[in-house]
Amino acid sequence: MFGKMKDAARWGALEQKLRRVLAAKSVHKGASVRLSEIGGEERISIVLAESPDLDGAGAKALEAELNEAAGGIPVTLVVTLHKAAGTASEAPAPERVARGHDNPLALPQQGGPANANENVRARPAKQRPIGAKRVIAVASGKGGVGKSTIAARLAIALANQSKGRVGLLDLDIYGPSLPVMFDLEGVNPKVDEGQVIPLEAAGLSLMSIGFLVSEEKALAWRGPMVMGASKQLLDEVRWGPLDWLIIDTPPGTGDAHLTLLQRTRIDGAIIVTTPSPLALADMKRGATLFRQMEVPILGLVENMACLPDGSPSPFGDTLSDEDLAGAGMERLAQIPLDGGVAAPIGRARPEAGQAPFETLARTLSELDRFAERR
Known part of the structure; x- marks a missing residue:
């Protein structure tokens, strides 16, 4: 920025x-x-x-x-x-606030005036979305590093390994990716009493603004509208009991991040980067934001780290121990630059390129901080 x-x-x-x-x-x-x-x-x-x-x-x-x-x-x-x-x-708040900033997704409010929004305003800060046992943010300081793919395939791997019920939330307001990634373009979720019912695909519960807004509609929203939409995605989705909620955060460190970090109790963040020196520099800035908001950094996923045969990535040499030490984090996984990984997932669980994510899911679930909730 x-x-x-x-x-x-x-x-x-x-x-x-x-x-x-x-x-x-x-x-x-x-x-x-x-x-x-x-x-x-x-x-x-x-x-x-x-x-x-x-x-x-x-x-x-x-x-x-x-x-x-x-x-x-x-x-x-x-x-x-x-x-x-x-x-x-x-x-009462001005009309532009009540109709715009508080409910930018135009969800129908039932059971009284602004019923769902009144409940949202009354909620204390820093708590997990209702029903979620563990909340993991997948983030980076820039776009183009494959963060959405990492988040989606990690969620699938957790579901594959019977780690419980898994939800995946796409918090990117300007560029939502879940509809295309899971072949759900044009599929709209149901809304019940002001709460959105997640869509189901690949063994996951899914939510994205892309399910609520037409793909042809450009969202030229300023900060308050972005923050309002982020609040609704965090607070007005009826997930039901979740063992894991994986949140795919937007690129950079903008308004949606502020809303997430100020309102949501996050158990840890996974930082995604590529071997590119520019991506590494931006990743450090993204990690700093989470640390400033007292969110534990679980570790780093190096995406596009090498070719499938192990030869060097076109993005640069794999990160060294010195690079990791300078960033102050451990490496959780290295993901190769593989066409199978990059392909859309569709509504079924993928097989091609999924192996590294199964390892990542096991590593994540075995961390000491989650021991008491296994």
């Missing part, structure tokens, strides 16, 4: 200016200030920590101050408001 900026010094000065505005209101601790660029337009997203001492009017005034300080770059302030016990009820 920041690599696209031509003037890092300008952004550094601007960030400090915005943080001074936050400090003046005593809401700077834990605040995330991010610059991004979509369609050539710069924008700034500022996410405050939970329970800031702001009411609705105060948040609106602060957002206006931040926009003035940003000098023309649009600023979106994301803040969770809490009312004190015994105080009068707050005024």
Whole structure:
């Protein structure tokens, strides 16, 4: 994200200016200030920590101050408001928030006004999606490293080995991959009382925004809409009991990641990279985000590490022990550059190229941190 900026010094000065505005209101601790660029337009997203001492009017005034300080770059302030016990009820949220940011997926709400969303707002921060015993995030600092393939085939391997019921959540809002990967394009899930029922394929429970939005529809959403959709995918899916929930995170370290890390109790993250020096550098930044949010790094999966016959990968030499030590993590698996791995999975469990993932699944399930939940 920041690599696209031509003037890092300008952004550094601007960030400090915005943080001074936050400090003046005593809401700077834990605040995330991010610059991004979509369609050539710069924008700034500022996410405050939970329970800031702001009411609705105060948040609106602060957002206006931040926009003035940003000098023309649009600023979106994301803040969770809490009312004190015994105080009068707050005024209803504006229509654009109630209809847009809270329910960007346009799920039908039953059993009263905004029934499901009211339940979501009442949930405490940092808990697993309802029914999930273990939650694993599969992440990287960039796209194009095969993260979705790793997440999907790891989930299948866990199901193959009878490690229990496995769910796979695609949290990529802009580029969902599960519909194509599992041959489920055009298949829509049922919605019951404001909750989405996952689709079933290859022995897994599956959910993706790609099942809810037409593939021809471009999602030109800003930060609050992305975060709202991420919340719905995390909170409004009726998984049922799951032994494992594997979350395929989007590329980079953006708004969907912030929502995931602020709301979800994650048991560990698997970081995916290729031997490319650029991918390794971006991977370190992605791992840093999870560490900052106190999510354990389970280890690294080196994808496209070699050719099927063991000869060197066209992406570069396999990562050395020094590379791993510099990244501060252990290698969980090496996956060859194999056409069988890259092929769409379809609705049945794959066989071609699956062997390394069976080993990865065993390694993951045997980690000490999961011993008490076997």
